[in-house]
Amino acid sequence: MLIVDQQPLFRRGLEEALPAASDGGVRVVAGTDRADSAAMLVRRHQPDVVIVDLELDTPGPLAALAAIRRAQPRLPVLALTRHVQGVLEFLGAGASGVLLRTRSPAGLVPSLLAATGAATRPAPQRTGPQLTGKERHVWTLIAGGASTAQIARALHVSERTVKRLTAGLLRTLGVANRTEAAALAGRAGLLDERRSGSPP
CATH class of the missing domain: 1.10.10.10 (Winged helix-like DNA-binding domain superfamily/Winged helix DNA-binding domain)
Known part of the structure; x- marks a missing residue:
């Protein structure tokens, strides 16, 4: 997992909590607070999932997502946010899902593990008549x-x-x-x- 988040303590907390919570199945391979470094880290570390903070400084999360998509078009990218605002735009630009930020990294781990599992499994068929x-x-x-x-x-x-x-x-x-x-x-x-x- 690659984490693009402006809070270094939050990134460090996830680096420590995720391997323990997943029995070593999920680990953070790299992290940055710079949107313009995301694609370079994707190419260097080849993560299975990327988390992008929607409050990133300029050039911002949409620029990070676009660069990641150019580097690896099928790589799952999850938004991390405190607010609904901006989420639909980010999802519409190609993100795979959204996570609501918690006060502590440990509080995010259960949702993150669930979303990571969903993002990395084979993509389902497009929704058909089975949904109203x-x-x-x-x-x-x-x-x-x-x-x-x-x-x-x-x-x-x-x-x-x-x-x-x-x-x-x-x-x-x-x-x-x-x-x-x-x-x-x-x-x-x-x-x-x-x-x-x-x-x-």
Whole structure:
């Protein structure tokens, strides 16, 4: 894993926590706080997954993602963020999923391991009739980092209904939680469907 994050202590914490939590299966091969160094480190270290902080300084996370895509077009890239703002743009540019930043690196590890597993497994087939339109809409909102309350407002339903829809969606996708669902969204072609004008 390569981590492109502006906080060195956060990167160091993940470097220490991930191998222990994954029995050595996941480790950080390199880290940087510079968006313009991301592609060079990808070429040098050949990571399986890249995490990009959406609060990177200029030239910023989108520039980092574009450079990574030029270096390795199929490499899974996960966004790390505190906020929903900017997530859909990053996913729409080709990222594989999103992780919500926690106060400590250790707090992020379970979600990171789940998302890493989802990002590195073979890409699923594009979503077809097995998802209803409402489930696809919920999936899109989850991929954008929306909370249960935000999804409820967007769909004009109760939070209880959103929880029921989300549980059904996770079962259909074969994932364990919302983080894995978000990580799969870009690779399943969901964001491509949105850009081409397909109904949610």
